[in-house]
Amino acid sequence: MTKNTSRVQPANALVQNARRRRFRVATLAALFSVSALYVAWHEAHGPATQRNDELPITQAHADDASQPAAAATSTSAGSDLVKRGEYLARAGDCVACHTANKARPFAGGLPINTPFGTIVTPNITPDPDTGIGQWTDADFLRAMHEGIGKSGERLYPAFPYAEYTKVTDQDVLAIRAYLKTLTPIHYAPPRSDLKFPFNQRWLMVFWNMFNFTEGRFVPDPKQSAEWNRGAYLVGGLAHCEECHTPRNFTQGLKTSSRFSGAVQAGWHAYNITPDKNSGVGNWSDDQLVSYLSTGAVPGRANAAGPMADVITDSTQYLTREDVGSIAIYLHSVPPISGGESRPRDQWGNPAADDVTALRGTTINAVNGAQLFIANCATCHSWTGQGVGASAPGAYPSLIHNSAVGASDANNLAMVILHGVSRTTKQTDVLMPAFGTHLTDDQVAAITNYVTKQFGNPQSTVTVDQVAKLRTQQ
Ligand code: HEC
Ligand code: HEC
Ligand code: HEC
Structure with missing residues (x-):
């Protein structure tokens, strides 16, 4: 679905890709067969070994948890x-x-779609029957640090314990103390629905072997206090990598490509390494701070989709110091180039006079310019330059906008289909969703008009891609 114009694939590359994919599926099947044999043997011969490994850790947590x-x-x-x-x-x-x-x-009750099936989030209010009211502090620490549930069952990594493991005991227990004060809600979410063999929780032992290192954040004494705070937040609680780092075939994070961007549920969580063309290397620390606090940096980016939710629910509440630390840390990670020739936010010119050109003409086919003027120009102006300049809640310019200048048009099509909704202390931002009014070919036509006119003209979508994106949310 991602059209990456810098890497055009010839037909034989596609065949190779198909082969590679088949090879990966075969590898995955082999891996699970071997895993199943290993665990069967392990269960039969030495169940005590595993429990022994786990006990001292749990015990240690229980001890320091008490204070x-x-x-x-x-x-x-x-x-x-x-x-x-x-x-x-x-x-x-x-x-x-x-x-x-x-x-x-x-x-809880939110279904999370993964390639292996749907995982439904549990209730973490203090309700004793349906929530975590009967959990001890040690149980809670073990879940956050090791991805193990109350009865010793393995939790799925859709719960970001691979990051939360870095959070100090003290911080985890503070969260626990807060959760205890919530109103208990008696609600049992529906069960998760995973395909065999992924419904076997013990298999996560193997996922962990490849993708998980248990352990708290270790500060780097050579770096500043701010850098360390940023590294602690980004790599731990804020779990930015869950969306911004690509995944390997077991759905673990590809640590060699940290923050270089990934597509999830139709949205492209862009490359946020300091690479000048592919990442956010041309953003200042202050601009990163504004983005994470308000979701809008005029002339660069507006936050939609999952990132709008992150800002609404999470980063806008962080102190200036904490967001500043995140910016400092993010600007220090290794830059990774995706081959882009200029920054996402450095594309586009105001439209020439399409309004006059279209006046009096009868257009029968689906026409991007006409659809843009009919649906978008009231807010973004027919020149694409927006209304309200840089005021909070302005209708942004589509020129020098990262979603319009990106090397794929995913997020632009997603914004048209699903709209923008973000609530911050400054303002409520709302762009209506056009998915219900416009057909797939109309959305494709507007998308391709907008990238050509105001953004990266090489980024296009097909009607089929729009049909797929429509089902994502
Ligand atoms: C990206 C989504 C996501 C975020 C963010 C998240 N969780 Fe979860 N959490 C899950 C999922 C999914 C599960 C269930 C995993 C499973 O079924 O194996 C889960 C399970 C849990 C469990 C185990 C509950 C049980 O009944 O077994 C606890 C405790 C928990 N989360 C606490 C937290 C806390 C505290 C935070 C914030 C610091 C948090 N979660 C943030 C997705 C998330
Ligand atoms: C739930 C997934 C998710 C998480 C978690 C997440 N992001 Fe994002 N992020 C996205 C998506 C999707 C976009 C693209 C949004 C758009 O096009 O409007 C994005 C965009 C961004 C951008 C703007 C890039 C650009 O050029 O427009 C920055 C900066 C960013 N994220 C930083 C972060 C940081 C820092 C964190 C952790 C505190 C984080 N993100 C956590 C999904 C996520
Ligand atoms: C009623 C006013 C309104 C209309 C009509 C409208 N928009 Fe928007 N648009 C907004 C607002 C508000 C935002 C979010 C501003 C912010 O993030 O601060 C936005 C944001 C955007 C963004 C930036 C998203 C990002 O992730 O960076 C794009 C691109 C966009 N609109 C394109 C369109 C297109 C194409 C149409 C027509 C199909 C359209 N808009 C129609 C108000 C509107």
């Missing part, structure tokens, strides 16, 4: 802890995944 929990009585130290926990829960964006219905925050 902060004891402090969390109704004293002011307790309420400080709860406030800190609320802040950290926001940094970790727990609410985003654990809320399906806004009236039932943290009660």
